[in-house]
Amino acid sequence: MVDATLRFSPRVLVHLGEALVPNADQAILELVKNAFDADATECTVRLDRDDDGMVLEISDDGLGMSSSDVRNKWLLIGSSTKRRDKRTRRFNRVQVGDKGLGRLAALRLGSVAEIDTKPIKGPACSVTLDWNKINAAPAVEDVVLPIVRGRRRKSGTSVTVRGIAPLSEREVQRIGRALTLVNDPFRSRTGFSVAFRGTAVKKPVHFTRQLFSQSQYHIRASQTDGGRLIFALKGPGINISEEVEPFDTVPFTFDLWEYRLTSDDLSARGYPLSEIRSWLSVFGGVHLFAGPIRIAPYGDRPVDWLDINLLRARSPENRPSTNNSIGRVVIDNSSDQILQTTDRVSFVENDAYANLRSACTAALNWAANQRNLARDSKRQEARAQLAADPVKIKSDTLRLLRERLPTVEYREVSGFVAAAFDASIEQINTLRADAVLYRAMATAGITSVVFAHEIGQPLGLLRRRLPALAAQVEEAGLRGADLIKLVQQAAERLSRYVDLPVRLAAKARRRTGNIDLGEAVEDSLNAYGPIIGERQIAIDSVIEKGIIMQASRAMIDAIIGNFITNSVRAFDRGMSDAKRPRLRVRLLKQGGRARLTFGDNAGGLDGIKVSEIWAPGSTTTPGGTGFGLTIVRDTIADLNGEVLASESQRPRGIEFIASFPLVG
């Protein structure tokens, strides 16, 4: 009887190694990840050419291995002592490599692989794997691998693989790009920097530097020891800097690179968006450094300590988010003003830290503002271009035609061309006049809404206290009761008119969604209730509920409110021949459409034709704007509806019929 053991043919190594990890770049990445897990800060990947093919050397300054580590861990294929939850000894990193088999694939890229490693305490050792020999042996276990003294003098590990079949240019590029994703972009002292060089690497490609140069905007804030703070912004069409009030905090430099990640901006340098995104997903956000040392608590991905996303949520235009930007704040903390909390999870919220945050936030706000101004001035420019005198364009065009065409043809054509231009010019002038009037009205509206609070407060006081005043006057037997009553009524009227614009302008009313048209119409009618009631105008309404439309309350306000205002003004003219002023409102569903009828008995139109009432500026009210019904017509058109106006005879008044399509 003889003892035996299970033995493995070298064919197995093929299945375990290259079959599982077929790409050279992924295999090499595994070795680089090993260096990261070994707490290295510098890792160099060299690819050189020699007579036998390519040589790959990966060396790092990590914790290295003793000969027993090499024997029991590195040479033991398939056991992975790396667990995700186990952090590294020196830098407390989350371990990233865990395929013991990935290492094998990398080693088998060539014909010979050698490891030379030295732990912090102890001698260096080295082992060579000659794959030709191992492949030729009957079993892997049969090949003895002497562990000899190594050559390394400093702690760390070097793995060299020779005799690699030459890699294509594309594969070399791919390796470089993959390494970018593990390379600390800011080369901090406790970070992990990977360099890629060698004779087989065309010009040492600084992918990381290239990535920074792909940014669209670069924001910088820099405060010197002497207390001068300068903000700067570089971007498309912008290159400005400004000195601002310094903040009471340590000297610092804040850089933020913002990227435009929309696909319609394929960079001329051809850098794939997906790679930039991957890079930003690993390194995005703002990192904090004291000198060359990155300060925790950010672990592998920074916390949004500048509230970049919150600032962006508040006003998304012209602002970066943590998904499309990467940044760095480097402080001079020699005075130890910025302190980490004892659990290293956050910073002590002292004044220095708070002011540093404020300074960086101020820089971001300043940059957003500058971008806003730049965009606005661009818009002004564009508008100015458009506003180029149409009269001049007309004469230039006609002149050009006269120069290029024979006389007969010119005479035929010039009439049409001139007429077309004239129509345009008239339209432009009308629109300009409209815009001026709309703006004036909007200003009036804005003022009344903005100051409604100031008006409402003292008005409220008047309304509340006048009854008591009246009572006191009466009790004291003084005259003045009637006078006070007058004042009271005036105050009541005033407050009705003050409340209305505030209500109409409420943001919530502009929210578009599914609304019950009937409820909205009733709501609008109620809002104008006091004004209608004051004039003793009766409302006869039959409103069907349950008609759902995509609209906003503000749009229904625009329609009903302007109808009401129009009718109220008409009643005020006193031409109604009816006994009692009345408004008639009907809303019902009719064959897939909503039908809204609004009519009054205010006496009909005076000096204007029905077809003319819709045009802007047409009004028969002294001091009227002539815009109310235009707004009604435009709003109904926005809802894909139609509206007709007609004068009714008995009673004499006006009637509007609007109809809207309903979906579903």
Next chain:
Amino acid sequence: MCVVIDAGFSATLYESLALLGVTEINALFLSHADADHIGAVASLLAGPMLIRHLYVNPDGKKQTKAWRTLRSALRKMRKDGSGIKTHSSLNAADPGEVDFGGFVIDVLAPNEDVMLGGGAGSRHDDRTLSVNDCSVVLRVRSDGRSVALFTGDATEWTWGQVEQEVPNAADRQAQILIAPHHGGEFGSRSVFERLLEDVRPRYAVISNGRTKNGNPQPPVVDALRSRNIRVICTQLGETCGSKGNGGLGAFPARGSTSYISCGGSIAFDVPAGVAAATDDVTHEQFVDLISASALCRRTVVVTKS
């Protein structure tokens, strides 16, 4: 043993369950996926009370936001290790009937082939089924007696399904009828009369919201009155009077704080299988106070529209 069939607004439900000393809900049935029914079910699934079984039909319009909200809450309850079991089939064949020991709940509608055909939105015999058509009809039986019939938002079409499922008219009887669709739209009067003829309830409970859709509808109340069925509405109908009460019985009612309750939350005792409303007399007394305008007391003239 506690079973909840549709949840309206969770606060009053929780308070009522607390009063009853209920610590977990054995089964929660959802008759159909209308927003005003599933909203509070989603809220119940957010905890803290344990729910053992959830019975619900797959919603025809599965992508509605309200449905996603319910499923999001369900995920939390599943993750919390409560062992909640979701039954995504609630029809006459599956589960058919569920035995809770002291009582049994039968599913009388929809039929299995209606749900297999796609439920709401699918076409069935020349009719495109609405969500209400596919409302679940549940019957509660105890000691061999049929105690209550819960009709959800059933339509006359749904009742047709019940008639097919329970061919013997005598088996369609129940002592308490929870009126379909909150005392509102059901379908033609003749089918409703047929329903009442078969069910012969002693009580008809109308779970209505005073400000919603003008429920209870006069023709519904009229049909019930003409058969001397005792009508109890949870809230005071708009046409019945201007002021309700703050709830009559021991259980909190949603309308109580605004004084718009009529019957409020109604409790029935079922000793020896005969149902009796615990606040029957108090409710009668309240309705007496408003009898001139109460729909269940006055003679209603129903005009054809």
Next chain:
Amino acid sequence: MTLTAPFSKVAVIDDAPNMREELAYRIKEQSLEPVLISGPFKSIDDLIAEILGSAQFALCDLQIKPIINASGSEVVARLTERRFPSILFSQRVDTGIAEFRDILDRIPAFLTRDELDQKDLRNEYADISASLLAEAPEKRAYPTILRVEAVHSDGRVDFIIPGWSPSEIIEMSRRKMPAKVADAIAVGSHVFASVNLGARSQEMLYIKNLELAEEPDDDDGLA
């Protein structure tokens, strides 16, 4: 503060001088003594101390920036924590609630100036003192799920709380949410929170303890 303590002094915290005067007048009309507090105060603790030391009841305006760099809602919330009865008021009550929905459970009453003017302050003092000792059913917290309908650029989030109403939009400011929730919130996402589902109107709804909910399981049988 106990109910048996003599009640005579009412603190008024309002930045507008003529409004302060009007409230003082009203308080005197009810045979109580107004204590006008105009500050300015550097810290909210100082203001609270001043109120506690000088009165038994407080009426506090929502907007009091000139007096202290904080919202009147925070002042009232702090007073409530100390079992000190107070009322929060404002010209209008429909705006601004989004900014303090997270502490609405600690606001005993939020009234308009007009409503406040109508109140009998002794009754209010008694009612609110009682409510500070025992929880009213409308204030009871229930765990529930919320759905995000919209996220506005000014930081307001529109929620629908299905367990309360299937259609009414409830606004809350993102600034008042825990950072993790505020960062991740988006249209269609869900949040678990404690809400007083028994509230009668949305001006009384508070939203606390927000936590992100996960999106539905694909294999829950209801997909």
